[in-house]
Amino acid sequence: MRTLYFIFLLGFAPYAVAQDNSNVFDEIQENFWYLPTPDGQARLGLTYIGQGDTVVALHGGPGNNFNYLVDAVGDQTDTHCFLLFDQRGSMYSPVADSLIQDLTLAQLVDDLEAIRIATQQDKLTLLGHSFGTLLAMSYYMTYPQHVEKLILTATMLPSVSPEKPFAEELKGIHARVKAMRERPMVQQVLQEEGLWEEEGLTPQQVSQRYKITGLASFNMIDLSQWRRFKGGRVFYNARVDGAIGSSIPDTYDIRQALHTHPVPIYIIQGDQDYIDPAATRWKSIAEAYPTIRIQVVPQTSHYVWLDEAEEFSRLLEDALQAPANRK
Numbered sequence: 001m002r003t004l005y006f007i008f009l010l011g012f013a014p015y016a017v018a019q020d021n022s023n024v025f026d027e028i029q030e031n032f033w034y035l036p037t038p039d040g041q042a043r044l045g046l047t048y049i050g051q052g053d054t055v056v057a058l059h060g061g062p063g064n065n066f067n068y069l070v071d072a073v074g075d076q077t078d079t080h081c082f083l084l085f086d087q088r089g090s091m092y093s094p095v096a097d098s099l100i101q102d103l104t105l106a107q108l109v110d111d112l113e114a115i116r117i118a119t120q121q122d123k124l125t126l127l128g129h130s131f132g133t134l135l136a137m138s139y140y141m142t143y144p145q146h147v148e149k150l151i152l153t154a155t156m157l158p159s160v161s162p163e164k165p166f167a168e169e170l171k172g173i174h175a176r177v178k179a180m181r182e183r184p185m186v187q188q189v190l191q192e193e194g195l196w197e198e199e200g201l202t203p204q205q206v207s208q209r210y211k212i213t214g215l216a217s218f219n220m221i222d223l224s225q226w227r228r229f230k231g232g233r234v235f236y237n238a239r240v241d242g243a244i245g246s247s248i249p250d251t252y253d254i255r256q257a258l259h260t261h262p263v264p265i266y267i268i269q270g271d272q273d274y275i276d277p278a279a280t281r282w283k284s285i286a287e288a289y290p291t292i293r294i295q296v297v298p299q300t301s302h303y304v305w306l307d308e309a310e311e312f313s314r315l316l317e318d319a320l321q322a323p324a325n326r327k
Helices: 024-030 069-076 105-118 131-142 166-181 184-192 203-219 223-228 238-246 255-260 277-286 309-321
Strands: 033-036 043-050 053-058 080-085 124-129 147-153 265-270 292-297
Touching: 024 043, 024 069, 033 105, 043 069, 043 105, 053 069, 053 105, 053 131, 069 080, 069 124, 069 309, 105 131, 124 131, 131 147, 131 255, 147 309, 166 203, 184 203, 184 223, 203 223, 265 277, 265 309, 277 292, 292 309
Parallel strands: 053 080, 053 124, 124 147, 147 265, 265 292
Antiparallel strands: 033 043, 043 080
């Protein structure tokens, strides 16, 4: 079983940090609805926030929850409507325990197509984060005629070759995660917060320590802001991660779809992201595909908006406003 859980741990964000959006929780609840999947095995929990052209947001994971993405899109809700949903098996879209072992990436692609049909959209603008970028790419490779634009942040690799299959690529990702967790800053923050010694901590302090060491440590650079990280625990299902992670193809290549159905792809990547630092792998193919535009944000990791909120907001706005057919 290929386990991705400690790579893509994401989580809960009941408000947007970059603006006064105190009613967003009410908006999420008031707009919530369920879409039965065509196979009858799940009901997808969906909602909308904002107004304007629809953007479908794809959370990381697998097995996580969409709420944390509110932090990422909060500045754009005046001009765009974001469709947020939990992928099959995640918290708001659960399946029976007996079905978890059979969950696959292909099912998530089919679920996204069901959402497109149910919401009567001819083409989708997809905003993906972390594993959500692989879902976006997989949908594009399966249904290229129904994709308007891809916006990818903390993105997965654009291709994986038989010479170095996905399982091998994971080894490098794991090593980078380990290095981030062992940074001196992690120890420094633990000491400053009185959390260095595990023995004698209160239950609240145990949770705080895990938030620093097991989550924020490798997802953001400035750990003085660790409290802003949301996620883990109840918002994440490890069994779902294991099942869907094991279904990821060992090889794939987005370039075939770019050959036949070119669409704009906007990359917003941290220079210290542990999946594809500084979007190096994307840069290796971008010259051959002029619809790919890459923006690397210095001193950021997997959650660019936590390290550089204003810059992420600016780059996301540029990607959203750019015409889909821009050359």
